[in-house]
Amino acid sequence: MTTSEIQVTKTILREFFEDFMENIIESDVVVVGAGPCGIAAATYAAEEGHKTILIERNFHAGGGMWQGGFLMPKNIIREPANILLEEWGVRLKKAEDGLYVCDSFEMVSKMLAAASSAGVKLLNSVHVEDIILKNDRVEGVVIQWFPATKMPLDMNFADPIAIKTKVVIDATGHGSVLVSRLAEQRPEIKKPVGCGSMWVDRAEQETVELTHEIYPGLIVAGMAATSTYGAPRMGPIFSGMLLGGKKAAEFAHEKISEITEEKVRIKD
Structure with a gap:
């Protein structure tokens, strides 16, 4: 068997653009940020049967999980966040009452494997620079290749899609990127203030509590929610972010169900 360079090139181009056209241009859920919260949110949304896209600006997914x-x-x-990781096959060691520890590479790799198995589509090296805002609702995102954003302005002529x-x-995470962009356009949305100083116990609770639909079509979750409202940071513990991601997926499922029901009513 022989393989030519052109065969390799054609296959990459064909498969990427077919996948993009069929699965990415229009979806049910777009999760921006592939850290612990984003991966969890995307996985649970996809497991509910929703066409789910996970976007990460870095070359690698996983956020701060890689280095603990x-x-x-x-x-x-x-x-109870250990239950989520156990479902995804992550081996946990009980360290103290209520606390577990695991190897970071295993946590990231098995979470990403679970997301892929659930049907999540990952777009890495992609920057979300804006939202689609129509009729007082967020209806999508505007994307650009992240490396292109690092080019000098006089060389970067690539418009986003x-x-x-x-x-x-x-x-x-800390940037609350989409909420920040929304706040520039909607005065009723306050600009994120950044997270407060470390307070692990309170942060773990409030990260989950503050995860909610901040504007029609936009759910803020995990550290993005913490930073939006100035809640404490939690440092190198990931439970609140995982549970916040799960809660965000539950909200997304509810909102999609409402949209579907509304379309049925209009049709009838």
Whole structure:
């Protein structure tokens, strides 16, 4: 068997653009940010049968999970978030009452494997620079290749493109990127203030509590929610972010069901 360079090129181009046209341009859920919260949100949304896109601006997905705390590759989880990781096959060691530890690379790789198995489509090296805002509702996102955003302005002539969706989840972490952009256009939305100082116990609770639909079609989750409202940071423990992602997916499922029911009523 022989393989030519052109065969390789054609296959990459064909498969990428077919996948993009069929599965990415229009979806049910777009999750922006592939850290612990974003991966969890995307996985649970896809498991509900929703066409789900996970967008990450970096070359790699996983956010801060890869290096745990202080560049030491051990991740801390507290109950009940351990149940989520156990469902995805992550091996956990009980460290203290209610606290578990795992190897960071195993946590990231098995979470990504679960997302892929659920049907999530990952767009890495892609930057979300804006939202589609119509009729007082977020209806999609505007994307650009992240490396292109690093080019000097006089060399970057590439306009972005848009993808349409029913629900967007802002899981961009400390930056609260989509909420920040929305606040520039809607005065009733306050600009994110950034997260407060570390307070692990309170942060783990409030990260989940603050995850909600902040504007029709836009759910803020995980550290993005924490930073939006100035809640404390939690440091190298990932339970609140995982549970916040699960909660965001539940909200997304509810909103999609409402949209579907509304379309049925209009049709009738």
